Amino acid sequence: MKRDDYIPAEAEIIEIIQETGSNLNIKTFHLKLTGDKPIFDFKPGQFLMLTVHGVGEAPFGLASSPSNRDKIVISVKETGRVTAALHELTVGDKVGLRGPYGNSFPVEEHKSNEMIFISGGIGLAPLRSAIDYVLDQDNRKDYGRVQMLQAFRSPEDMLYDYDQPRWEDADNTEIKYTIDKPCEDWDHCVGFPHNLIKDEIECLTEGAKYYVCGPPIMIKSVINELLELGIKPKDIITTLEMRMSCGLGKCGKCNIGHRYVCKDGPVFSYQELLDMPDEF
Amino acid sequence: MRLKKLNSKDLIGLLEVLFAEYNLIAPFKVEQGRLNRVLYRFIRQDTEIPAIYLKELPETTPKNFILPRDERLDFNGLEQADRSDETRTRLFFGVRSCDLAAIELFDDVFLDEDYLDPFYESRRKSNIFIGYSNQILPPNNFQKELGIDYFDHQLAPAFLYEDLEARGRDHYYLKIKAGFEFPGAVENYLEELKTGENDQLEALLSDWEAKFAQESEFEIKSKLPFSEKIAFNQVDWQEPTASCLGCGVCTYYCPTCFCFDFFWDRSTKNRAWDSCMFSVFTEHASGHNPREEQHQRWRQRLLHKFSYHPQNYGGKPGCVGCGRCIYKCPVNLDIRKVIKAVDNSLIEGGAGQ
Helix, strand or coil: EEEEECCCEEEEEEEEEECCCCCCCCEEEEEEEEECCCCCCCCCCCEEEEEECCCCCEEEEEECCCCCCCCEEEEEEECCHHHHHHHHHHCCCEEEEEEECCCCCCCCCCCCEEEEEEHHHHHHHHHHHHHHHHHHCCHHHHCCCEEEEEEEHHHHHHCCCEEEHHHCCCCCEEEEECCEEECCCCCCECCCHHHHHHHHCCCCCCEEEEEEEHHHHHHHHHHHHHCCCCCCCCHHHECCCCCCCCCCCCCCCCCCCCCCCCCCCCEEEHHHCCCCCCCC | CCEEECCHHHHHHHHHHHHHHHHEEEEEEECCCCCCCCEEECCCCCCHHHHCCCCCCCCCCHHHHHHHCCEECCHHHHCCHHHCCHHCEEEEEECCCHHHHHHHHHHHHHHHCCCCCCHHHHHCCCEEEEEECCCCCCCCCCCCCCCCCCCCCCCCCCEEEEEECCCCCCEEEEEEEECCCCCCHHHHHHHCCCCCCHHHHHHHHHHHHHHHHHHCCCCCCCCCCCCHHHHHHHCCCCCHCCCCCCCCCCHCCCCCCCCEEEEEEEEEEEEEEECCHHHHHHHHHHHCCCCCCCHHHHHHHHHHHHHHHHHCCCCCCCCCCCHHHHHCCCCCCCCCHHHHHHHHHHCCCCCCC
């Protein structure tokens, strides 16, 4: 039995990266636990509960590969009270952390497969933990070709420009970018991701796994398109977000049917979602 | 098993010796404005004992003491093993069996094998309960339909039965379960009391049970847990729940509702009850809300109790049938009516078994 007293450990902000322009305001925070044991063990796809002292607590997907254990990375879009307060903080400020919570991406189980990552906006953040894990030097040989389709509202809203060259140069890896509307000096795709999958991704119906994350409407339309292309529900993996307080399956907020996104998720295959009520 | 027979004076005497041993909590009738309410509270001095009011179902339950409406999550206090207010065992006196079943349900959730909630544990560990019943079936009660015995519960080592029609005589029976012993002073007092005849008690309880059966006609035909998929998708949730105002009073009086939220008071983390009947319960910061309509929130409340909870906790329902939500609802929305609508749909669809 594990005791959890909902008490956050103390972590320090060691770096803040302004990811996007002012229109969406996404920042990436690098955090480090203070104290004697600064190691935070987690699996790709898990999340943490972050406390901004005096303001509140909210769940954030871990955005870095667990192979890099000396820092904790989350990307945060300024949306509500907690995220707005977090965006006000600076390097050296302290926040509270608890976790990691939830299940994880089945990256071990998916070895020897081709990996396809399809993201919408900040949905790339949780996928980054799996992408970096798969592209990690020690793991790269265990997986087949990697394809990505990254969707953003505009070029200004793109994330991780410091990662993209490394990802583009990785062995046997192809990345496609798309934005909502055409604009000058943009020589990549334009349009919503579900309309581009057929032409931009080589979709195998065997030996390939599809990781999808973005806003609920994007997840639903991308999944529909993948099913149209003959992809099996069990080969489609997504990660969901819900309002939650505890992260432990007790506070009663994040359930979809009898399953809790915090405890039984946040990662679900579409096969699993088919057995759950459509309430997310 | 030991059975004692008591009159009113004997019972007051018993409560006096219990008060000397325990932090005693019992129901009292209190005036609040024009309302007469029956609420549990601590007994501060023994002169209050004769005012304990058992006849009617209290509005509140021991939940208010074990998972308080709001509490400061005092992490430092948890580490101090001997907190002065926790050193004496709390005795909850006069608890109905349905409310005991609700505590059992809380234990399943907060002391479960995955994660143990230490704040719950600290409030739960030194409690004992003395159960209570008389021949009045509390209004709207449907506990029997959920498999909860009227006259016994495993969490109560002792149970008091009051025969209201025999008032003025030895009209109380106190049943103490085999193997349970009170502290010495209480045992000495019990020694002095008359022994009850078990046959007489059994006959009395079976009369009450027969009377209750006549008064409570409600029946759930489908087996629990309700089929999640069919109940979620194929039941008309709007019609039976249309009058709901979303006030949440049902969840605040519910002895089994345990959903909570954290809030901050400067650097202090607090916990408070929350309610699935509120729209903000599931609203994301982005504005997206998986349950935008009130009937979707009703669906959540009902299926949490009759499908999701039993699926996760060995078939046990998440409702104890106490009837408080029916009595308290400002628009008389009766949960039995909604259960019936679901039940009928499941039976018609052949998914009731």
